[in-house]
Amino acid sequence: MLRIEESGERTLPGARETVPLADVLAELIGRRDEFRRLRHVPKDFVARLKQAGLYRAATPARFGGDPLPPAAFLSQVERISEVDGSTGWVASFGSAQIYLAALPLETQEKIYADGPDVAFAGALFPPQRGEETARGHRLTGRWKFASGCMGADLLGVGMPGDEASGGKPRTAVLRPEQVEIVQEWDVVGMQGTGSFDLVVDGVEVAREWTFVRGGEPTVDEPLYRYPTIAYAAQVLAVVGAGVARAALDHAREVGGGYKGVTGAPKLADRAYYRTEVARSEAALRSARAFFYEATAQTWETVLRGDPATDEQNAELRLASAHLAKTASDVVSGLVEVSGTAPIGTTHPLQRLLGDALVPKQHAFLGPAIYDAAGAVLMGLPPTTPGFR
Template sequence: MADTRVPLPDGALGLAPVAAKHAADADQQRRLHPDVVQGVVAAGFARHFVPERWGGEAGGFADLLAAVATVGEGCTSAAWVAALTATVPRMAAHLPIAGQQEIWADGPDPMLVGALMPLGRAERAPGGWRLTGTWSFVSAVEFADWALVCARTPGEDGEPVARYFAVRRGEFRVQDTWFTVGMRGTGSNTLTVDDVFVPDRRVCTRAAVLDGECPGSVDGCTRVPLKAVNGLSFAAPVLGATRALLSGWADWVAPKIAGTGGGDPALADNATRHQVLARSAAEIDAAQLLLERTARVADERPVSALHAVRGGRDCAVAAELLLAAADRLFRAAGTSGQVEGSPFARAWRDVNVAVGHLVLRFDPAASAYAQRVLAER
């Protein structure tokens, strides 16, 4: 049978209008429409970083950035879910081979979600661990086949060790807790596990994922340290949303601007609008260039320690640039942009909520970058 798969950026082109069609409803319903979730999988996001041995693409970060931003132009929440649908399997590829085989036994497209902060606890049991915990803000958990959750475990030297545990649907419960100002369509509800046995084959250390330690892997994408690329998954949806906000604002303002010939009384107002357009477009372009460099470095491999922390820095700066552009465009749209149901308002809310994510905060990224630069002096 001929291979009908298309490159991820091409798949995203088909998904974007579907996501846009359901964006307003997703905002109201606090979850994506099932057609959008199915479209995320059909576009190739779930298999993008899955190892080739399991039928996946072992794909690249530049393709992921381009694809997620494209979807983000239609719906920020759909782009967020698409990004994480691609990213979490890359982390799961650090599990022992037997655990990977269990997850991808039926193909490379199960939907994995992540609860990646060590908020649970696990105790040793014969052949595995007894896991208990509650994790908030797990995007698209309602649709998940598997969840990768993080818990603290006893260490040999008395210090706790953070580990990732893969739990299948039916081993966790979902609580409807996602009530937010923006990014409402992500359905980032609460996941709970209550004394579930997880075999060793479905467990790996958090440190291995953070550092890209994946012994025996032949797929280079799994060896990229998480710290080098983590920000891409969260900044890419914002890039798409802000590009759409700029395009919508330009369409809105174009009929309002009269010619600027000599003596035109509208000259001053037009000049202000020209500056809004030009500066916002420049900030978006600058953010995109930073994100593209981060993705390109990850794809070229290996990623040096300095480039890893630079990636985190650049994603945080890109988020700040995108937020500045979104805020300026929203203010410049005036009252009409603030009307309930306005796409300006929804995009502005989404961008402001998304850039508040811990991974996109500049202070920790700046400290990590500065410490590495100064240590190499």
């Protein structure tokens, strides 16, 4: 069942107002349909997520943030996703300050000048090279998939890697007034993420407002020594876990009452239904256990002051891809044994089916990750670029 219990309200440094996450989840239950109609999470609800601490959870402590251990933040995103996958997806980018930590400290001081609660949304693809100027780059182009851009304080667009970045892509950081948002987003899942296109027309971005994605941080705090790209994959994978949990809770709740129009036994009286619910419960919990175990082990290494190993990074990537796939498989399996009811467009499982599909399809979580992780675990180089 939905977990909206609260273990205690934290007083966050520099906060004007804090609210328990449970209160935000209760409000979300009443607004998630609105967000799907809008196709985005509006700025006023992003403000509520800020009050719950989601957008300072990866802000450096030196700038007034309250950086959480990865497992603590991932658990919060998972809880939100149980209520609404789209909002969980948007909230997951509260982790994006791990990217921003690669900016010069002087730039970060400007970013957090008004407080630590900063929402960043990036549209990184397709990477587009800007015209070099004396100060930096003049950018013109259109980028896709800027999840959460309607409520963002900062926006990023992708640039190709170069020799200076070791081939890793760069991101240019802009203010919302420098960017046009094109609301093109017509999808079967995560309909409320507002993953719209960003258009930039001749905007000059100074070099100190660009960073290498996955580059060395300029902030010396434990969270920024945790594998950056792996964490970016984790925050998306755990959204799928929350969605799958919601589907399982629904399946268990309706199993005792639903009867088909043919007069067949109710779902809970059918052996194949009970079997699928049990199999799915075991699969999801097992994948979550691997996911959080790998997270805890890597975090312990980082806290000791040691760098995460290549094997630990591979396990984080593997656990994330496996969790995303397992979550999608769970929802799909529950739909398959639930009769004709889920074919309706307004049926809860139909929405959850689409939402669970999206994390699995993400480039950070796709089938190629298994091959790359397997290569590293056998002492070989990863087989996909940007694996670490």
